Amino acid sequence: MLYINLNRKSTTSLTQQIYEQIRGDILNRELKEGERLDSSRGLSSTIGVSRNVVLEAYDRLIAEGYVEVRPRSGTFVAKGSSLPLHENNVHRDQRMFRTDSEPKLIDFRGGNPAIDQFPRKKWGQLTKEVCGEAPDRIFGYGEPGGIEELRITLAKYLQRVRGVHCDPEQIMITQGATQALRLITELLIKDGISIAVEDPVTDEMRNIFINAGADLFPVPVDENGILPEHLPKGKKLGFVFVIPSHQFPMGGILSIQRRVQLIEYARKMNNYIVEDDYDSEFTYEGAPVPSIQGLDPERVIYVGTFSKILSPALRVGYAVLPAHLVEAFRNLKWFHDRHTASIDQLVLSRFIEEGYLDRHVRKMKKIYRKKREILEKCVLSSFKEAKTIGKAAGMHLVVDIPGATFTDDIVNKIKEKGVHIYPVEQYALKKGMHKQQIIMGYGGLTKEEIIEGVEELKRCLDMNKYRQ
Incomplete structure:
Protein backbone atom coordinates (compact mmCIF):
# COMPACT_ATOMS: atom_id res chain seq x y z
CA MET A 1 0.00 0.00 0.00
CA LEU A 2 1.28 3.45 -0.93
CA TYR A 3 1.67 6.15 1.70
CA ILE A 4 1.45 9.59 0.12
CA ASN A 5 1.66 12.79 2.17
CA LEU A 6 0.32 15.79 0.26
CA ASN A 7 0.88 19.44 1.09
CA ARG A 8 -2.06 21.25 -0.49
CA LYS A 9 -0.58 24.66 0.32
CA SER A 10 2.63 23.91 -1.57
CA THR A 11 3.37 25.56 -4.92
CA THR A 12 4.30 22.08 -6.20
CA SER A 13 1.36 20.47 -8.00
CA LEU A 14 -0.37 17.43 -6.47
CA THR A 15 0.62 15.37 -9.51
CA GLN A 16 4.29 16.30 -9.02
CA GLN A 17 4.14 15.49 -5.30
CA ILE A 18 2.67 12.04 -5.96
CA TYR A 19 5.21 11.37 -8.72
CA GLU A 20 8.16 12.44 -6.57
CA GLN A 21 7.13 10.38 -3.55
CA ILE A 22 6.55 7.19 -5.55
CA ARG A 23 9.76 7.74 -7.53
CA GLY A 24 11.69 8.26 -4.28
CA ASP A 25 10.21 5.10 -2.74
CA ILE A 26 11.27 3.11 -5.80
CA LEU A 27 14.79 4.53 -5.86
CA ASN A 28 15.23 3.86 -2.12
CA ARG A 29 13.66 0.40 -2.42
CA GLU A 30 10.77 1.25 -0.14
CA LEU A 31 8.85 -0.17 -3.10
CA LYS A 32 10.50 -3.36 -4.34
CA GLU A 33 10.94 -4.49 -7.92
CA GLY A 34 7.85 -6.37 -9.04
CA GLU A 35 5.68 -4.88 -6.29
CA ARG A 36 2.14 -3.97 -7.39
CA LEU A 37 1.06 -0.34 -6.95
CA ASP A 38 -2.39 0.70 -5.75
CA SER A 39 -4.92 1.17 -8.52
CA SER A 40 -5.32 4.79 -9.63
CA ARG A 41 -8.89 4.79 -8.34
CA GLY A 42 -7.90 3.28 -5.01
CA LEU A 43 -5.02 5.70 -4.43
CA SER A 44 -7.07 8.75 -5.44
CA SER A 45 -9.75 7.73 -2.93
CA THR A 46 -7.21 7.15 -0.16
CA ILE A 47 -5.46 10.52 -0.49
CA GLY A 48 -8.49 12.55 -1.53
CA VAL A 49 -7.59 13.73 -5.03
CA SER A 50 -9.09 13.37 -8.49
CA ARG A 51 -8.28 10.11 -10.22
CA ASN A 52 -6.87 12.11 -13.14
CA VAL A 53 -4.20 13.56 -10.84
CA VAL A 54 -3.01 10.04 -9.95
CA LEU A 55 -3.21 8.89 -13.57
CA GLU A 56 -0.97 11.77 -14.66
CA ALA A 57 1.62 10.82 -12.04
CA TYR A 58 1.45 7.14 -13.06
CA ASP A 59 1.76 8.02 -16.75
CA ARG A 60 4.96 9.94 -16.05
CA LEU A 61 6.40 7.05 -14.01
CA ILE A 62 5.54 4.65 -16.84
CA ALA A 63 7.10 6.94 -19.45
CA GLU A 64 10.33 7.17 -17.43
CA GLY A 65 10.50 3.41 -16.89
CA TYR A 66 9.96 3.31 -13.11
CA VAL A 67 6.79 1.26 -13.39
CA GLU A 68 5.22 -0.97 -16.02
CA VAL A 69 1.65 -1.97 -16.82
CA ARG A 70 0.87 -5.67 -17.07
CA PRO A 71 -2.36 -6.33 -18.98
CA ARG A 72 -5.24 -7.45 -16.74
CA SER A 73 -2.86 -7.49 -13.74
CA GLY A 74 -2.12 -3.91 -12.77
CA THR A 75 0.82 -1.51 -12.45
CA PHE A 76 4.11 -2.83 -11.05
CA VAL A 77 7.55 -1.49 -10.11
CA ALA A 78 9.82 -2.15 -13.11
CA LYS A 79 12.94 -4.29 -12.87
CA GLY A 80 16.20 -2.34 -12.55
CA SER A 81 14.54 0.89 -11.49
CA SER A 82 15.94 1.17 -7.93
CA LEU A 83 19.35 2.20 -6.64
CA PRO A 84 21.62 -0.09 -4.61
CA LEU A 85 21.05 0.37 -0.89
CA HIS A 86 23.56 2.37 1.16
CA GLU A 87 24.37 1.08 4.61
CA ASN A 88 22.22 3.68 6.33
CA ASN A 89 19.24 2.65 4.15
CA VAL A 90 19.72 -0.99 5.13
CA HIS A 91 19.59 -0.05 8.79
CA ARG A 92 16.49 2.03 8.21
CA ASP A 93 14.71 -0.84 6.46
CA GLN A 94 15.56 -3.18 9.32
CA ARG A 95 14.07 -0.77 11.83
CA MET A 96 10.77 -0.71 9.94
CA PHE A 97 9.90 -4.26 11.00
CA ARG A 98 9.34 -5.29 14.61
CA THR A 99 10.56 -8.78 15.43
CA ASP A 100 8.69 -11.18 17.68
CA SER A 101 11.37 -10.73 20.35
CA GLU A 102 10.53 -7.03 20.75
CA PRO A 103 8.03 -6.16 23.49
CA LYS A 104 4.44 -5.48 22.47
CA LEU A 105 3.25 -1.93 23.05
CA ILE A 106 0.18 -1.50 25.27
CA ASP A 107 -1.53 1.31 23.38
CA PHE A 108 -4.16 3.32 25.28
CA ARG A 109 -5.18 5.23 22.15
CA GLY A 110 -8.76 6.47 22.38
CA GLY A 111 -11.21 5.20 19.77
CA ASN A 112 -9.46 1.92 18.96
CA PRO A 113 -12.23 -0.71 18.71
CA ALA A 114 -11.87 -4.37 19.61
CA ILE A 115 -10.76 -5.66 16.20
CA ASP A 116 -10.84 -9.27 17.41
CA GLN A 117 -14.61 -8.98 17.86
CA PHE A 118 -15.38 -8.06 14.25
CA PRO A 119 -18.13 -10.44 13.01
CA GLY A 355 -30.51 -7.03 12.63
CA TYR A 356 -26.86 -8.05 12.88
CA LEU A 357 -25.63 -4.52 13.66
CA ASP A 358 -28.02 -4.20 16.61
CA ARG A 359 -26.82 -7.55 17.97
CA HIS A 360 -23.19 -6.56 17.51
CA VAL A 361 -23.70 -3.25 19.34
CA ARG A 362 -25.42 -4.99 22.27
CA LYS A 363 -22.55 -7.47 22.49
CA MET A 364 -19.87 -4.79 22.31
CA LYS A 365 -21.56 -2.62 24.95
CA LYS A 366 -21.21 -5.47 27.43
CA ILE A 367 -17.57 -6.03 26.48
CA TYR A 368 -16.63 -2.34 26.61
CA ARG A 369 -18.52 -1.75 29.87
CA LYS A 370 -16.50 -4.51 31.50
CA LYS A 371 -13.23 -3.11 30.17
CA ARG A 372 -14.19 0.36 31.35
CA GLU A 373 -14.89 -0.95 34.86
CA ILE A 374 -11.52 -2.75 34.96
CA LEU A 375 -9.64 0.35 33.80
CA GLU A 376 -11.39 2.67 36.24
CA LYS A 377 -10.84 0.28 39.14
CA CYS A 378 -7.12 -0.08 38.30
CA VAL A 379 -6.61 3.68 37.93
CA LEU A 380 -8.39 4.63 41.15
CA SER A 381 -6.63 1.92 43.17
CA SER A 382 -3.21 2.93 41.78
CA PHE A 383 -3.71 6.71 42.07
CA LYS A 384 -5.78 7.50 45.16
CA GLU A 385 -6.14 11.18 44.28
CA ALA A 386 -7.06 10.61 40.62
CA LYS A 387 -10.46 11.07 39.05
CA THR A 388 -11.90 9.74 35.81
CA ILE A 389 -13.79 11.93 33.36
CA GLY A 390 -16.13 11.06 30.51
CA LYS A 391 -16.88 7.48 31.48
CA ALA A 392 -20.58 7.47 30.55
CA ALA A 393 -20.01 6.50 26.92
CA GLY A 394 -17.47 5.57 24.26
CA MET A 395 -14.21 3.62 24.45
CA HIS A 396 -11.92 5.86 26.51
CA LEU A 397 -11.58 7.70 29.79
CA VAL A 398 -9.76 10.89 30.66
CA VAL A 399 -7.69 10.37 33.79
CA ASP A 400 -6.83 13.41 35.90
CA ILE A 401 -3.88 12.85 38.25
CA PRO A 402 -3.19 15.86 40.49
CA GLY A 403 0.52 16.63 40.73
CA ALA A 404 1.39 14.93 37.44
CA THR A 405 2.73 16.82 34.44
CA PHE A 406 2.65 14.76 31.28
CA THR A 407 5.51 16.31 29.33
CA ASP A 408 6.92 14.80 26.15
CA ASP A 409 9.84 13.52 28.20
CA ILE A 410 7.73 11.51 30.66
CA VAL A 411 5.43 10.23 27.91
CA ASN A 412 8.46 8.95 25.98
CA LYS A 413 9.90 7.29 29.10
CA ILE A 414 6.60 5.54 29.71
CA LYS A 415 6.51 4.44 26.07
CA GLU A 416 10.01 2.99 26.41
CA LYS A 417 8.54 0.73 29.09
CA GLY A 418 5.93 -0.53 26.63
CA VAL A 419 2.95 1.70 27.44
CA HIS A 420 1.62 4.43 25.16
CA ILE A 421 -0.52 7.14 26.77
CA TYR A 422 -1.94 10.31 25.24
CA PRO A 423 -1.84 13.63 27.11
CA VAL A 424 -4.98 15.74 26.67
CA GLU A 425 -2.65 18.72 26.28
CA GLN A 426 -1.57 17.54 22.82
CA TYR A 427 -5.15 17.93 21.60
CA ALA A 428 -5.56 21.44 23.04
CA LEU A 429 -5.38 24.56 20.88
CA LYS A 430 -4.90 26.77 23.93
CA LYS A 431 -2.13 25.19 25.98
CA GLY A 432 -1.60 24.90 29.70
CA MET A 433 -4.98 23.79 31.03
CA HIS A 434 -4.71 19.99 30.80
CA LYS A 435 -1.15 19.14 31.88
CA GLN A 436 -2.24 16.55 34.46
CA GLN A 437 -4.75 14.73 32.24
CA ILE A 438 -4.29 11.77 29.90
CA ILE A 439 -6.55 9.84 27.54
CA MET A 440 -6.74 6.12 28.21
CA GLY A 441 -8.61 4.13 25.58
CA TYR A 442 -9.62 0.59 26.42
CA GLY A 443 -11.57 -0.64 23.38
CA GLY A 444 -8.75 -2.56 21.70
CA LEU A 445 -7.03 -3.86 24.86
CA THR A 446 -7.48 -7.07 26.80
CA LYS A 447 -8.16 -7.18 30.54
CA GLU A 448 -4.58 -8.28 31.15
CA GLU A 449 -3.14 -5.46 29.04
CA ILE A 450 -5.24 -2.86 30.88
CA ILE A 451 -4.05 -4.07 34.27
CA GLU A 452 -0.41 -4.35 33.17
CA GLY A 453 -0.52 -0.95 31.49
CA VAL A 454 -1.82 0.89 34.55
CA GLU A 455 0.71 -0.85 36.80
CA GLU A 456 3.57 0.20 34.51
CA LEU A 457 2.22 3.74 34.33
CA LYS A 458 2.29 3.98 38.12
CA ARG A 459 5.82 2.59 38.32
CA CYS A 460 7.07 5.09 35.76
CA LEU A 461 5.45 8.08 37.41
CA ASP A 462 6.71 7.08 40.85
CA MET A 463 10.21 6.35 39.57
CA ASN A 464 10.54 9.64 37.71
CA LYS A 465 8.98 11.68 40.52
CA TYR A 466 6.59 13.47 38.21
CA ARG A 467 3.94 13.18 40.90
CA GLN A 468 3.79 14.99 44.18
Missing part, protein backbone atom coordinates in the same frame (compact mmCIF):
# COMPACT_ATOMS: atom_id res chain seq x y z
CA ARG A 120 -15.95 -12.01 10.33
CA LYS A 121 -18.05 -15.11 9.73
CA LYS A 122 -21.33 -13.25 9.23
CA TRP A 123 -19.68 -10.50 7.19
CA GLY A 124 -18.03 -13.07 4.95
CA GLN A 125 -21.30 -14.96 4.52
CA LEU A 126 -23.17 -11.80 3.54
CA THR A 127 -20.38 -10.77 1.15
CA LYS A 128 -20.59 -14.14 -0.58
CA GLU A 129 -24.38 -13.84 -0.85
CA VAL A 130 -24.19 -10.29 -2.19
CA CYS A 131 -21.61 -11.21 -4.83
CA GLY A 132 -23.79 -14.11 -5.96
CA GLU A 133 -27.18 -12.41 -5.85
CA ALA A 134 -26.60 -8.67 -6.46
CA PRO A 135 -27.91 -7.09 -9.68
CA ASP A 136 -25.39 -6.21 -12.37
CA ARG A 137 -25.61 -2.48 -11.60
CA ILE A 138 -23.83 -3.05 -8.26
CA PHE A 139 -20.70 -4.05 -10.20
CA GLY A 140 -20.75 -0.95 -12.39
CA TYR A 141 -20.21 2.73 -11.65
CA GLY A 142 -22.39 3.83 -8.77
CA GLU A 143 -24.03 7.02 -7.61
CA PRO A 144 -21.65 9.45 -5.86
CA GLY A 145 -24.01 9.66 -2.90
CA GLY A 146 -24.17 5.91 -2.36
CA ILE A 147 -26.44 3.04 -3.37
CA GLU A 148 -30.14 3.46 -2.72
CA GLU A 149 -30.42 0.30 -0.60
CA LEU A 150 -27.96 1.54 2.02
CA ARG A 151 -29.35 5.07 2.11
CA ILE A 152 -32.90 3.76 2.71
CA THR A 153 -31.68 1.37 5.42
CA LEU A 154 -29.57 4.07 7.07
CA ALA A 155 -32.42 6.58 7.12
CA LYS A 156 -34.58 4.10 9.06
CA TYR A 157 -31.73 3.09 11.37
CA LEU A 158 -30.69 6.66 12.22
CA GLN A 159 -34.29 7.69 12.90
CA ARG A 160 -34.76 4.73 15.25
CA VAL A 161 -31.41 4.81 17.04
CA ARG A 162 -30.28 8.45 16.92
CA GLY A 163 -33.43 10.50 16.28
CA VAL A 164 -32.09 11.79 12.94
CA HIS A 165 -34.80 13.15 10.61
CA CYS A 166 -34.03 12.82 6.91
CA ASP A 167 -35.02 11.34 3.58
CA PRO A 168 -32.65 8.79 2.00
CA GLU A 169 -31.75 11.42 -0.63
CA GLN A 170 -30.17 13.58 2.11
CA ILE A 171 -27.67 10.84 3.05
CA MET A 172 -24.31 10.91 1.26
CA ILE A 173 -22.13 7.79 1.65
CA THR A 174 -18.41 8.56 2.00
CA GLN A 175 -15.04 6.88 2.61
CA GLY A 176 -15.37 7.14 6.38
CA ALA A 177 -16.11 10.24 8.44
CA THR A 178 -12.74 11.70 7.43
CA GLN A 179 -13.82 12.19 3.84
CA ALA A 180 -17.24 13.45 4.89
CA LEU A 181 -15.67 16.18 7.02
CA ARG A 182 -13.17 17.07 4.31
CA LEU A 183 -15.96 17.51 1.75
CA ILE A 184 -18.09 19.53 4.16
CA THR A 185 -15.13 21.84 4.76
CA GLU A 186 -14.54 22.29 1.03
CA LEU A 187 -18.24 23.00 0.57
CA LEU A 188 -18.70 25.58 3.31
CA ILE A 189 -15.35 27.23 3.93
CA LYS A 190 -14.26 30.06 1.66
CA ASP A 191 -11.42 32.57 2.04
CA GLY A 192 -11.56 34.42 5.35
CA ILE A 193 -14.20 32.16 6.90
CA SER A 194 -13.36 30.22 10.06
CA ILE A 195 -14.54 27.07 11.81
CA ALA A 196 -15.40 27.11 15.51
CA VAL A 197 -14.10 23.91 17.11
CA GLU A 198 -14.23 22.46 20.59
CA ASP A 199 -10.99 22.87 22.50
CA PRO A 200 -9.48 20.36 23.10
CA VAL A 201 -10.43 18.48 19.94
CA THR A 202 -9.16 15.38 18.19
CA ASP A 203 -6.04 16.10 16.16
CA GLU A 204 -7.46 14.20 13.18
CA MET A 205 -10.36 16.63 12.85
CA ARG A 206 -8.11 19.61 13.42
CA ASN A 207 -5.76 18.47 10.66
CA ILE A 208 -8.63 17.90 8.22
CA PHE A 209 -9.85 21.46 8.69
CA ILE A 210 -6.41 23.07 8.52
CA ASN A 211 -5.39 21.00 5.50
CA ALA A 212 -8.51 22.23 3.71
CA GLY A 213 -7.37 25.82 4.31
CA ALA A 214 -9.64 26.76 7.21
CA ASP A 215 -8.79 28.97 10.20
CA LEU A 216 -9.84 27.58 13.56
CA PHE A 217 -11.58 29.44 16.38
CA PRO A 218 -11.18 27.43 19.61
CA VAL A 219 -14.17 27.23 21.98
CA PRO A 220 -13.53 25.84 25.48
CA VAL A 221 -15.30 22.76 26.83
CA ASP A 222 -15.99 21.55 30.33
CA GLU A 223 -17.00 18.11 31.54
CA ASN A 224 -20.40 18.61 29.90
CA GLY A 225 -19.16 19.61 26.45
CA ILE A 226 -18.81 22.85 24.52
CA LEU A 227 -19.58 26.20 26.16
CA PRO A 228 -21.81 28.02 23.61
CA GLU A 229 -21.45 31.40 25.37
CA HIS A 230 -17.83 31.49 24.17
CA LEU A 231 -18.76 31.34 20.47
CA PRO A 232 -17.76 34.51 18.57
CA LYS A 233 -20.47 37.14 18.21
CA GLY A 234 -19.06 39.27 15.40
CA LYS A 235 -17.00 36.73 13.44
CA LYS A 236 -18.25 34.97 10.32
CA LEU A 237 -18.12 31.20 10.66
CA GLY A 238 -18.70 28.51 8.07
CA PHE A 239 -19.81 26.09 10.78
CA VAL A 240 -19.45 25.06 14.42
CA PHE A 241 -17.90 21.60 14.83
CA VAL A 242 -19.14 19.65 17.86
CA ILE A 243 -19.08 16.10 19.18
CA PRO A 244 -22.12 16.37 21.48
CA SER A 245 -22.85 12.73 22.36
CA HIS A 246 -19.35 11.95 23.68
CA GLN A 247 -16.94 14.84 23.26
CA PHE A 248 -13.42 13.85 22.32
CA PRO A 249 -11.29 13.83 24.32
CA MET A 250 -13.05 15.08 27.46
CA GLY A 251 -16.05 12.75 27.13
CA GLY A 252 -18.82 15.22 27.96
CA ILE A 253 -22.44 14.67 26.88
CA LEU A 254 -23.99 17.97 25.81
CA SER A 255 -27.14 18.99 27.69
CA ILE A 256 -30.37 19.94 25.90
CA GLN A 257 -29.93 23.54 27.10
CA ARG A 258 -26.56 23.86 25.35
CA ARG A 259 -27.91 22.12 22.25
CA VAL A 260 -30.68 24.70 22.03
CA GLN A 261 -28.12 27.48 22.48
CA LEU A 262 -26.07 26.10 19.58
CA ILE A 263 -29.10 25.98 17.29
CA GLU A 264 -30.14 29.51 18.25
CA TYR A 265 -26.60 30.69 17.50
CA ALA A 266 -26.53 28.95 14.09
CA ARG A 267 -29.88 30.51 13.15
CA LYS A 268 -28.85 33.97 14.27
CA MET A 269 -25.44 33.85 12.56
CA ASN A 270 -26.76 32.06 9.46
CA ASN A 271 -24.25 29.21 9.61
CA TYR A 272 -24.29 25.48 10.30
CA ILE A 273 -23.56 23.00 13.06
CA VAL A 274 -21.53 19.95 12.03
CA GLU A 275 -22.33 17.11 14.44
CA ASP A 276 -19.80 14.27 14.64
CA ASP A 277 -21.47 11.22 16.17
CA TYR A 278 -18.61 8.73 16.14
CA ASP A 279 -19.40 6.31 19.00
CA SER A 280 -22.74 7.27 20.58
CA GLU A 281 -23.99 3.66 20.29
CA PHE A 282 -21.78 2.77 23.27
CA THR A 283 -23.59 4.50 26.14
CA TYR A 284 -23.35 2.92 29.58
CA GLU A 285 -25.26 5.28 31.89
CA GLY A 286 -28.84 6.00 30.89
CA ALA A 287 -30.20 6.11 27.34
CA PRO A 288 -28.21 7.71 24.50
CA VAL A 289 -29.09 11.38 24.00
CA PRO A 290 -30.71 11.90 20.56
CA SER A 291 -28.85 13.84 17.90
CA ILE A 292 -28.83 17.62 17.57
CA GLN A 293 -29.81 17.10 13.94
CA GLY A 294 -33.23 15.92 15.04
CA LEU A 295 -33.85 19.35 16.59
CA ASP A 296 -33.10 21.32 13.41
CA PRO A 297 -32.37 19.33 10.22
CA GLU A 298 -31.90 22.55 8.22
CA ARG A 299 -29.05 23.86 10.36
CA VAL A 300 -27.27 20.65 11.37
CA ILE A 301 -25.06 18.43 9.20
CA TYR A 302 -24.82 15.00 10.83
CA VAL A 303 -21.68 12.88 10.29
CA GLY A 304 -21.29 9.23 11.23
CA THR A 305 -19.03 6.26 10.58
CA PHE A 306 -18.86 2.51 11.06
CA SER A 307 -15.14 2.55 11.88
CA LYS A 308 -15.73 2.54 15.64
CA ILE A 309 -18.82 0.31 15.67
CA LEU A 310 -17.38 -2.39 13.41
CA SER A 311 -13.85 -1.81 12.10
CA PRO A 312 -11.64 0.98 10.69
CA ALA A 313 -11.00 -1.33 7.72
CA LEU A 314 -14.61 -0.80 6.63
CA ARG A 315 -14.22 2.61 4.98
CA VAL A 316 -17.89 3.56 5.03
CA GLY A 317 -19.09 6.78 6.60
CA TYR A 318 -21.88 9.18 5.80
CA ALA A 319 -23.11 12.74 6.02
CA VAL A 320 -26.76 13.74 6.47
CA LEU A 321 -27.20 17.13 4.82
CA PRO A 322 -29.92 19.76 4.58
CA ALA A 323 -31.64 19.19 1.23
CA HIS A 324 -30.29 22.41 -0.31
CA LEU A 325 -26.65 21.26 0.16
CA VAL A 326 -27.05 17.76 -1.29
CA GLU A 327 -26.36 18.49 -4.96
CA ALA A 328 -23.20 20.52 -4.31
CA PHE A 329 -21.89 17.83 -1.93
CA ARG A 330 -22.65 15.09 -4.47
CA ASN A 331 -20.64 16.93 -7.11
CA LEU A 332 -17.65 17.25 -4.79
CA LYS A 333 -17.84 13.57 -3.91
CA TRP A 334 -17.80 12.62 -7.61
CA PHE A 335 -14.64 14.63 -8.24
CA HIS A 336 -12.89 13.09 -5.24
CA ASP A 337 -13.41 9.39 -6.00
CA ARG A 338 -16.57 8.88 -8.10
CA HIS A 339 -18.26 6.71 -5.45
CA THR A 340 -17.68 4.50 -2.41
CA ALA A 341 -17.36 0.74 -3.03
CA SER A 342 -20.87 -0.49 -3.91
CA ILE A 343 -20.41 -4.11 -2.79
CA ASP A 344 -19.34 -3.03 0.70
CA GLN A 345 -22.34 -0.72 0.85
CA LEU A 346 -24.75 -3.49 -0.07
CA VAL A 347 -23.22 -5.89 2.46
CA LEU A 348 -23.51 -3.22 5.16
CA SER A 349 -27.13 -2.55 4.20
CA ARG A 350 -27.95 -6.23 4.62
CA PHE A 351 -25.99 -6.37 7.88
CA ILE A 352 -28.11 -3.54 9.31
CA GLU A 353 -31.44 -4.55 7.82
CA GLU A 354 -31.24 -8.13 9.07
